[in-house]
Amino acid sequence: MRLNLNGRNAWVCGASRGIGRAIAHALAEQGANVTLIARNREALENVRQTLPDPDQHQVLCLDLSDPDALKQAVQAHLNQAPAPQILINNTGGPSPGTVFAAEPASFEIALRQHVVAAQVFAQALVPGMREAGYGRIINIISTSVRQPIPGLGVSNTIRAAMASWAKTLAFELAPDGITVNNVLPGYTATERLDAIINHRAERAGVSAEQIRQQMVSEVPMQRFATPAEVAAAVGFLASPAAAYITGVSLPVDGGRIQAL
Ligand SMILES: NC(=O)c1ccc[n+]([C@@H]2O[C@H](COP(=O)([O-])OP(=O)(O)OC[C@H]3O[C@@H](n4cnc5c(N)ncnc54)[C@H](OP(=O)(O)O)[C@@H]3O)[C@@H](O)[C@H]2O)c1
Numbered sequence: 411m412r413l414n415l416n417g418r419n420a421w422v423c424g425a426s427r428g429i430g431r432a433i434a435h436a437l438a439e440q441g442a443n444v445t446l447i448a449r450n451r452e453a454l455e456n457v458r459q460t461l462p463d464p465d466q467h468q469v470l471c472l473d474l475s476d477p478d479a480l481k482q483a484v485q486a487h488l489n490q491a492p493a494p495q496i497l498i499n500n501t502g503g504p505s506p507g508t509v510f511a512a513e514p515a516s517f518e519i520a521l522r523q524h525v526v527a528a529q530v531f532a533q534a535l536v537p538g539m540r541e542a543g544y545g546r547i548i549n550i551i552s553t554s555v556r557q558p559i560p561g562l563g564v565s566n567t568i569r570a571a572m573a574s575w576a577k578t579l580a581f582e583l584a585p586d587g588i589t590v591n592n593v594l595p596g597y598t599a600t601e602r603l604d605a606i607i608n609h610r611a612e613r614a615g616v617s618a619e620q621i622r623q624q625m626v627s628e629v630p631m632q633r634f635a636t637p638a639e640v641a642a643a644v645g646f647l648a649s650p651a652a653a654y655i656t657g658v659s660l661p662v663d664g665g666r667i668q669a670l
Contacts, residue, residue, distance in 0.1 A: 412650040416441035418544065420496035420648065421535070423474065423527075426453035428600035429550055430500045432637030436645040438462050442496065445470050474501045474527035475519065484534045493538030496648045499528040499572075500550035503602055506609045509563025520568040525575050532579060536588065545588030546648045549576050550640075553594045555659055556667050561610060573659055580657035589656035591647050596663025597625055598635040631664030 420437045424430030426448035438444050438461040445468045446454045454469040461467050468491065472483050504520040532547060539545025552559070555573045558566040573592055580590035597603060604618075607625070611618040626632060640662045646652055647660070661667050 413645065414441050415496070415649060418442045418496055418648075419445065419492050419494040420498065421445045421447060421470075421494040421531070422498040422500070423447045423472075423531075424500035424502065424550070425457060426450050427457075428602055429595060429598060429637045429640050430498070431457050432641035433498055433500070433550075433644045434467075435461060436638070436641035437496065437498075437648060438467060440645055440649065442648075443467060443492075445491070445494065447472050449473050475523040477522055477526045477530055480527055481530050481534070484530065488534060488538075493542070494535060495539050495542045495544040496546045496548075497531055497535050498548050498550065498644065498648075499524075499531060501527065503552070504562075504564040504568060506561055506565070506606055507563060508561060509567065512564050516564050517567060520564050521571065524568050525571050528572065528575065536583065536586075539588050540586050543587065544650075545583065545586065546652075547576075547579070547583075547588065547590040548644050548647050549573075549590075549592045550644075551576075551592045551594055551659070553596050553661050553663050553667050555592065555594055556661065556669055561613075562606075576659075577657050584656055587653070589647070589652065591652075591656060592659040593640060593643050593647070594659055594661040594663065595640045596635055596661065596666045597629060598637055598640055598662075600637055603634065629664040629666050633664065635662060635664060 420442040422434045425434045425446035434444050443466050447470045451471045458464050458467050552569045554566045554569050576590050607618050607621045611621045643662045
């Protein structure tokens with residue numbers, strides 16, 4: 411099976427920790443030159459140092475919540491660095507809370523950081539993918555695309571928009587051989603998950619450990635995913651082996667979604 415990414419350039423958003431950091435590792439181990447993207451330069455540099463051949467990889471500080479600044483910064487970087495053939499759209503999840511209690515402005519903020527940022531990246535990078543004859547756009551979304559998660563109102567709303575954006579783009583870019591897919595992590599052991607557990611524990615007036623146990627019991631595999639397990643699915647979709655897979659949403663959730 412052709413999983414090798416030698417000579418390919420990959421931009422990985424949200425690479426300073428959690429799932430994004432694990433994706434950076436997976437793609438670097440498959441041979442890609444990785445550009446690590448997030449806001450915290452020091453954290454990105456630390457990740458870069460842990461990748462195989464650190465000098466092969468770069469750090470790019472971007473804030474995905476400001477589309478105009480993002481567009482300019484992406485273009486400036488492209489003027490002095492090789493274009494990527496692989497783009498991983500991944501960023502921090504919206505704050506937890508019920509949908510009814512959400513501030514109306516929080517939907518706009520989340521839409522900018524997720525869907526609008528992905529659009530800015532796609533418009534800037536697809537021409538280079540076409541030129542290279544190789545393109546992979548992979549979005550890290552959530553199982554809430556299939557089954558909304560109580561207490562994640564803004565997130566549920568924005569993830570559905572992101573999945574619809576991706577499906578439409580997959581259709582439009584298929585004639586170029588550029589694939590667009592979503593990976594839907596289930597509960598994955600990262601700082602984001604810790605924050606959600608603490609929020610639920612506070613709201614329910616119980617311990618974080620009780621919430622953790624309850625969440626684990628919802629998963630047929632009876633454990634949370636490791637970030638590396640989510641990254642493995644991304645590594646496959648980024649590879650030549652996945653050339654004919656586009657427009658799919660792949661759950662990596664230990665069997666938690668019960669729908670067909
Ligand atoms: N963990 C789970 O159980 C789980 C389950 C389903 C879905 N997801 C989703 O999968 C994605 C990744 O999850 P995770 O657990 O790895 O999250 P995480 O630990 O919170 O990491 C988020 C990453 O995004 C970066 N980021 C946040 N805001 C940004 C901004 N405005 N501009 C640029 N970068 C930004 C962060 O770096 P900086 O702060 O340095 O910018 C960090 O690298 C999230 O959207 C999450 O909601 C996670």
